[in-house]
Amino acid sequence: MSEEKFDVIVVGGGLAGSTAAYILAEQGLEVLLIERGNYGGSKNMTGGRLYSHSLEKIIPNFAEEAPVERRVVKEAVTMMTENDAVTFNFRSPRLAETGSDSYVVLRGEFDRWLFDKAEEEGAIATSGIKVDELIVENKKVKGVICGGEEMLADVVILADGVNSLLAEKAGLRPRVKPSQVAVGAKEVYELPSKVIEDRFGLEENEGAAWLFAGSPTNGLVGGGFLYTNKQSISIGMVVNLERIGESDKTIEDMMNEFTKHPEVAPLIKDGKLVERSGHVVPEAGLSMVSTLYGDGFLICGDAAGFCLNIGYMVRGMDFAIASGEMAAKAVLKAREKEDFSSATLKIYKDMLDESFVMKDLSLYKKFPSFMDNPRIFNEYPEMLSNIMADMFIVNGNHGIPLRKKAMKHIKSVGLLNLVKDGLRGVKSI
């Protein structure tokens, strides 16, 4: 057994883990940060956009040095049927104000930067090493085992991602259920910056974020996404796993139809595919947050289930960073008391409860069950697109009052359903 004992071992060099290691190393603690991939971020992927606020607090003006792709100035949400698209668009300089801005990022580069920052601050950052299991004695986490070698610490911070095999194997949290997660698939298409800027109406360094609901997911809960990088476009979709077995299409079929949709195909035209990635996304919001702390350990980021998808907004990375920060602060408090038991580490949960992390998860706790409604992905996009068609198509037939046209399409879904779902929707956000 190794003689050495670290103050803290952080498992996982993603955003939560690297943030925690960065802060703890900055405070002079002896931190071991362990990443199984060959560099921080090499196993990670996002849609994806990072809301800057939580990292901005820790590393002010981080976007000046970090490898961000583009700052989002344009938001779009599209309801889609097989051939149609109805889009809501929002562009505002307010989206790009420091502290309320957001950046499109690619995790392979971005996480690597934060991982290296943690190392610069003095953390012992190791990559290419997999933690095989936790050392647990009398329900207290004492350290980790990598390739047969034991490493000990006062506290272990688990930031090992949505699957968190370590926490599950040690019995610290239950296995993730299919209904709680979505599978995400993404493709990155390389295109010249100028082409991207022209296609999306952007200036240099400006970015667009675009979400799609309806036909892409073949009636299942989920949606498509598109984000502009500097010299590429990230495009993909997420599909909840609960009913995926009943689908008559594979996720690959859905991806192909989505990327060939008349609204989407021209956006990625002539792009060269440079990567196809996949990942599991926590989607159940508050209801999947389980164990957060215990004797000698804390769980943060995706491993804790911190992720929020409310249809027009998807967040996870800002939660990961904030939870990594709070995990670090909890460890610092525990050191003051020289007590790393669950009684002291509970302060992590208290901090989370007081912060936007738990407040936002609580606020939107009804959203996942609201989304579990096939009308949102089938009937409503169809209804909206039919109303639009009646509004915009002129073919020489005499006109009918808009309210009558609209009512015809609303009746096809059922006015009562619309009112009921509308109320549920409003209550869930």
Add this chain to the structure above:
Amino acid sequence: MSLSIEEKLSVNKFFVDEENAHIEIDPAYPDLKEKMKLVNACPAGLYKLNDDETLSFDYAGCLECGTCRILCLGTVVKKWEYPEDTKGVEFRYG
């Protein structure tokens, strides 16, 4: 622009662990419904249903997302570990 999933995966960077399969399955698992979950959900399209309703599976193009583990560990999926140190997919973009 119609690339097959295999062609798409071929642009990725993989360090395949030839010695050790990090995922093992029961290709003849009797329940078709369980198998269809994997066929539909794997974002790398690694699970394919044969004519005789058994599964073909190759771990080499695995994106390590854990979807098949969440869906079918204990039924079709017999073992699911992350690949050993330094092995597996490496996202250059992510």
